[in-house]
Amino acid sequence: xxxxxxxxxxxxxxxxxxxxxxxxxxxxxxxxxxxxxxxxxxxxxxxxxxxxxxxxxxxxxxxxxxxxxxxxxxxxxxxxxxxxxxxxxxxxxxxxxxxxxxxxxxxxxxxxxxxxxxxxxxxxxxxxxxxxxxxxxxxxxxxxxxxxxxxxxxxxxxxxxxxxxxxxxxxxxxxxxxxxxxxxxxxxxxxxxxxxxxxxxxxxxxxxxxxxxxxxxxxxxxxxxxxxxxxxxxxxxxxxxxxxxxxxxxxxxxxxxxxxxxxxxxxxxxxxxxxxxxxxxxxxxxxxxxxxxxxxxxxxxxxxxxxxxxxxxxxxxxxxxxxxxxxxxxxxxxxxxxxxxxxxxxxxxxxxxx
Numbered sequence: 001x002x003x004x005x006x007x008x009x010x011x012x013x014x015x016x017x018x019x020x021x022x023x024x025x026x027x028x029x030x031x032x033x034x035x036x037x038x039x040x041x042x043x044x045x046x047x048x049x050x051x052x053x054x055x056x057x058x059x060x061x062x063x064x065x066x067x068x069x070x071x072x073x074x075x076x077x078x079x080x081x082x083x084x085x086x087x088x089x090x091x092x093x094x095x096x097x098x099x100x101x102x103x104x105x106x107x108x109x110x111x112x113x114x115x116x117x118x119x120x121x122x123x124x125x126x127x128x129x130x131x132x133x134x135x136x137x138x139x140x141x142x143x144x145x146x147x148x149x150x151x152x153x154x155x156x157x158x159x160x161x162x163x164x165x166x167x168x169x170x171x172x173x174x175x176x177x178x179x180x181x182x183x184x185x186x187x188x189x190x191x192x193x194x195x196x197x198x199x200x201x202x203x204x205x206x207x208x209x210x211x212x213x214x215x216x217x218x219x220x221x222x223x224x225x226x227x228x229x230x231x232x233x234x235x236x237x238x239x240x241x242x243x244x245x246x247x248x249x250x251x252x253x254x255x256x257x258x259x260x261x262x263x264x265x266x267x268x269x270x271x272x273x274x275x276x277x278x279x280x281x282x283x284x285x286x287x288x289x290x291x292x293x294x295x296x297x298x299x300x301x302x303x304x305x306x307x308x309x310x311x312x313x314x315x316x317x318x319x320x321x322x323x324x325x326x327x328x329x330x331x332x333x334x335x336x337x338x339x340x341x342x343x344x345x346x347x348x349x350x351x352x353x354x
Contacts, residue, residue, distance in 0.1 A: 001042045001059075007139050008037040013260060016253035020296035023303060024142050027261060027285040028278060034141055037295075049123050057119050064118035064136070064144040064312060071313035073110070080109055081335065083282045088331045090280055095327045102206050103267035103276065105334070106322030108283035109342055111349055113317055121146055121310075125348045129233055133304040135292055144312040145287055148344060150232035151264065151305040153291045154256060161244050163215070165208035165227075167264050167324060168200030168238035171340045172231070194229045196238060203324045204238035207263045210270075211242060214258045218251060219244040233308075233344045252296070256303070265289035265305060265322065286311065288320035308344045319345050 010016060012029065019037060026033035046052055078086075084107050094100045115121075122136040125148045133152075138144040151166045204227055215222050226240035246255070266289075267273030277285075288311075293303040311318040321341035323334050 002038045002040050004041050005039070007141060008039065009141065010035040010037050012253075013257035014253045016256055016295060017251065019253070022137075022293070022297070023295045024137055024139065024287065024292050025260070025290040025306075026142075026287045027265070027289045028274065033284075033286050033290075036139060036141055038137075038139070049126075052119075060119045060122075060136070060138075061116055064138045065116045067138045067140055067142075067144045068312050068314045069143045071316070071318065080107065083107070084335055084338070085331060087280070087282055088325070088334065091276075091325055092327075092329060092331075094276065095325060095329075100273050100276070101268040102203065102263055102324055102326055103273045104263075104265050104289075104322050104324050106277075106281060106283075106285055106289065106320060107338055109319040109321075111317045111319060111346065112315065113349060114315060115349075118144060118146065118312065121348050128348065129344075132232060132308075133293070133302075135304070135306075137292060142287055145306070146310040146312070146345070146348070147292065147304075147306050147308065148233075148348070149304050149307040150230070150237065151307055153259060153262075153293075153303040153305050154252075154301060155303065156301040159245055161219075161246055163211060163242050163244075163259065165204060165211050165240040165242070165262075165264065166230075166237050167204040167207045168196060169323065169337050169341070170194070170196070170200070170236050172234050172236060194236065196229075199326055199328055200238060203326060204240070206268060208240040210263050210268065211240075211259065214255075215242060215244055217258060218255050219246055221245045235340055235344070252301070256291075260291060261289060262305075264324070265307070267324075283318075283320075285320065289322065308341060310345045310348070317349060321345075 022038040022040060024036040029035045087105055091103050091105045094103060118136060125134045125146065129148050132148050132150050135147045152162060152164045155162045212224060222242060222244040224240055224242055227238045229236055230239040261274060287306055288309040290306045291303050292306055295301050309320040319342050321338045323337045325334065
């Protein structure tokens with residue numbers, strides 16, 4: 001926790017070079033969604049939630065509630081499904097015209113709730129998804145967010161660095177439900193048990209190729225492992241792992257700026273699709289599809305893409321999810337994929353609100 005001084009606002013991803021702290025990054029940097037760097041003056045490690053004293057729990061909940069922001073839905077006259085359909089046709093037309101190779105369409109859902117028990121929901125997320133990155137952060141600049149994500153942006157273990165390409169999504173059903181046990185959370189499934197569509201395979205390959213091309217600017221020693229099928233909650237994804245070495249940590253900001261946003265949350269060409277998303281999606285993404293985590297801290301660097309997000313605003317929760325579109329994407333199938341992703345975070349609200 002940072003209890004002294006203001007949170008540092010960083011002007012660009014490149015300016016993270018040689019900096020350390022806890023990063024809270026938006027999809028894109030703006031006056032409303034700054035790139036933040038916390039410098040904790042209090043920290044502790046707990047092996048169970050019972051070790052967290054009541055005073056700390058109260059401080060967490062009070063901070064989360066204090067940083068809830070006002071929210072006005074300017075599109076309240078248009079239903080979520082209708083808004084998604086308008087966005088889908090707009091986004092997909094760019095693919096049909098050959099302007100983009102891939103683009104990610106995100107959406108927002110609202111759940112009305114006055115709960116002030118953010119810590120309880122955080123605990124529930126940790127229990128339900130023990131191998132995901134679970135984060136609850138709250139600042140006056142970002143507001144309050146709860147994230148449960150399976151996607152690593154950048155992680156270090158000594159001199160070894162890792163990132164992943166995660167794309168393609170299916171919901172666990174039928175014979176795959178035999179894997180539906182907590183111990184299998186975010187685990188690898190046998191390839192023979194899963195039949196992936198060509199669309200999912202192509203989408204994952206686009207992301208993996210992009211990441212390899214980015215890393216080649218920073219490392220001559222890169223190993224790609226996969227793709228393999230991995231589980232995250234009630235969903236499965238295609239995943240490739242990249243292990244590589246870097247000469248100097250001082251270029252981390254440059255590497256982050258090159259990687260983010262990856263085609264898994266944005267599209268290709270990167271800059272064109274990013275600008276299109278910013279100006280055409282119904283709901284601004286804010287910190288959804290950004291990233292967060294410790295940077296060059298005592299525990300190392302562990303940055304994760306902010307997926308499966310919940311934002312606490314006054315009187316309600318805003319939930320975020322998205323999916324990658326290709327020329328052969330079908331609207332109803334893409335809508336159902338976002339619904340499955342939203343369920344990951346919806347269940348935390350209903351089960352964790354105690």
